[in-house]
Amino acid sequence: MIISENWLREWVEFDLDFNSLPALLTAAGLETGVVEEIKALPKKVVAGHIVRISPHHGATDLTLCDVDTGDAKPVRVVCGAPNAALGVVAPFARIGSELPAGQKIGEAVIRGEPSNGMLCSAAELGLEEQSQGLLLLDPELGPGSQLNDHLQLPDRLLEVELTPNRGDCLSILGVAREVAALTGGRLKEPKLPRVRTTGSETRSISLDGDGRCARYVGRSITDIRPGARTPDRIRERVTRAGLRSIDALVDISNYIMLELGQPMHAFDGDRLKGNILVRPANSKEKIKLLDGERLTLDIESLLITDENGPVALAGIKGGASTMIHPKTRTIFLEAAFFDPDGVARTARRYGLNTDASHRFERGVDFTLPAKAIDRASALVTQICGGRCGPRIESSEKALLPRRTWVPLRSARLSRMLGERLSKKKVLGVFESLGMKCEPTQSGWRVKAPTYRFDVAAEHDLVEEVARVVGYDQLPVNRPKVAAGHGLAPEKTLPVERAKDLLVDLGYREAITYSFVSPDLQKHFPDYGSPITLKNPISVHMAQMRVSLLPGLLTALATNNRRQIKDVRLFEVGRTYRKKQKSTEERQRLAGLLAGGAYEHTWDQQIRPVDFFDVKGHVERILRLTRQGVSAEFLPIADQAYQAGQCAQIRVEGKEIGRVGRISPDLLEEAQIVVPVFGFELDWAKIETTEPPRFNTVSRFPMVARDISIVIPEETVSADAAAIIESAAGDLLVQLELIDLYTDVGIESGKKSLTFRLTLQSNSRNLTDEEADHLIDAVLTRLSDQIGAVLRSR
Secondary structure (H helix, E strand, C coil): CEEEHHHHHHHEECCCCHHHHHHHHHHCCCEEEEEEEECCCCCCEEEEEEEEEEECCCCCCCEEEEEECCCCCCEEEEECCCCCCCCCEEEEECCCCECCCCCECCCEEECCEEECCEECCCCCCCCCCCCCCCCCCCCCCCCCCECCCCCCCCEEEEEEECCCCCHHHCCHHHHHHHHHHHHCCEECCCCCCCCCECCCCCCCEEECCCCCEEEEEEEEEECCCCCCCCCHHHHHHHHHCCCCCCCHHHHHHHHHHHHHCCCCEEEECCCCCCCEEEEECCCCCEEEECCCCEEECCCCCEEEEECCEEEEECCCEEEHHHCCCCCCCCEEEEEEEECHHHHHHHHHHHCCCCHHHHHHCCCCCCCCHHHHHHHHHHHHHHHHCCEECCCEEEECHHHCCCCCEEEEEHHHHHHHHCCCCCHHHHHHHHHHCCCEEEECCCEEEEECCCCCCCCCCHHHHHHHHHHHHCHHHCCCCCCCCCCCCCCCCCCECCHHHHHHHHHHCCCEECCCCCEECHHHHCCCHHHCECCECCCCCCHHHCEECCCCHHHHHHHHHHHHHCCCCCEEEEEEEEEEEEECCEEEEEEEEEEEEECECCCCCCCCCCCECCHHHHHHHHHHHHHHCCCCCCEEEEECCCCCEEEEEEEEEEECCEEEEEEEEECHHHHHHCCCCCCCEEEEEEHHHHCECCCCCCCCCCCCCCEEEEEEEEEECCCCHHHHHHHHHHHHHHHEEEEEEEEEECCCCCCCCEEEEEEEEEECCCCCCCCHHHHHHHHHHHHHHHHHHHCCEEEEC
């Protein structure tokens, strides 16, 4: 929700500087961004009336415009705007003026014709990022009039990011209430003109929505003036709030929604046949929406219908069959209260997210529809003319939300806040928030207003007091924590130890959603059957994760879009999958890395990360549990990883995780264009470790032997290492792979591996003969089992 300072100050009087408002609102739970300033226009930018227009003989895309600027004679300018026409009123920059972007206006000759000024677009005035054509102004604006007051400049804009429970602040009125409560200001609602009923057209309204529409208010307005333009005042406010100006009727509906928080819809009255019926959809019933999308509905969807069938998907979007058009002369205005849960389910089911559904699913004041209808009716007749019919309403009052008294104990409030507040102060907080508050023997009882859907229990009231008083005004009380009994089990490795190691390796911990996109999760078919949510937050969060990698990939993609090339992320979290008739949760540790293998320095060329970097990190983790020695990395086909660069990690014959290069298909789905390597470990299978034990340090010298063997290229080094360890027995204290060679002297399809064997006995000195005999036994075993041939020793 983008808030205009000028618009906000019409609704609330407060002394605080607008630049200080973001910090105050954020501290009270309404997260805000930086203030964006729209500067005043130079005084030499005035209203210009085009009184004569003629073609430019040197260019077909230019015209010559004589502009009345309030001076004795019109000024001639060359204009290339497609909407320049006789009678148009637009901003005119006189010679000597400087536009907000720094452009200075002077005398010019364009294609052989003199131009003494400039007709301006909204973008050139800094009012929009981009625009096509001139900024058209109200025809009533006099030539040469200053534009700052008319366009409400200067202005400052503030974007408020709301949590789902604060739908009441999705309007100027809602934010004004908060500002009044937090600053001690005075809320002042502008006086609205009384709507006179001069028409007689009416319709009956029937509600058959099982309580999903407990109130529906409407009004017919006839004989409106087709093609009426939106006044600049309304157009500018709608545009600054982030919406696009379309036409007068649509802009009025959006204006009411932004001002009061009540979504509205205008039907073409001539296309709307008969009476209104709000009902559930029939199975496989179809509707075509305003944007042309066609939906096949189920019985869970709620419809607005007339005698011919569906005309709107309730609380979400109107239908194409009754949409208004440039020649519309009769309209039917709608304002209603729809069940938040019902709107949310329907919107998620069809993948729709509109300004209306965004508000309805968070809860809209159920007393607001009648007020919104009257406000919209007044604006329509003022701007488009017309005759208003009677306001009609149908309500099921028993099904409207009920506001009950919620008790708040004084002792509970003091314990939660760490400070005892006076009764007068607590009463003042609730009154400033529009809540009814009465004292009781144990404290107070409070009733929330109709626009607050998030106050239902005692802890909600404690939160309201804390945020209005100010969290920074409450004392800091350190918690009293009793020391635990007993020692941590030595056989279980705390996951925090692995986290510390990854941080030391340059990773940053990420916390991602447990809900992921099915499009990403389809690349993990080997990880179990995913759990699909019945009522997801969005279509991109419709399944519970079977792997931590989709969430990490989404985070990595976000970093890449912000030009952060070197990214290392890890996460410890739970994964979820179906298991017969129940579900299974597993704690897993996963990581991703992309970019350079180390920090860039002036004297070294950056080397990109590769498979062996991420494999080395996994080995470091496994060494923490003393399982790194016995871990095997075996080739495996996994759709999430690139073929040929993926390994299954096994310890004592059991799979504990996988590591490799993320597959190109998965990266494309995540919108990542750089190579990414990753790993994922089942923490429950590796957290058990053997306590450290003392081993006797041999006092006899070590004997080292290097052997180079030639083996088939498809044979993995881990197989050769396992054979060497088995054949060498207890005398082998260390085995290292120190070289891989596949160049000159090695036949095609073969490779050379060089191992270093370190031998040592705890009871005697090893002789050269003993060492040579052991190496011969190792080579014999290698030859028999994998066809190894000695290259050198």
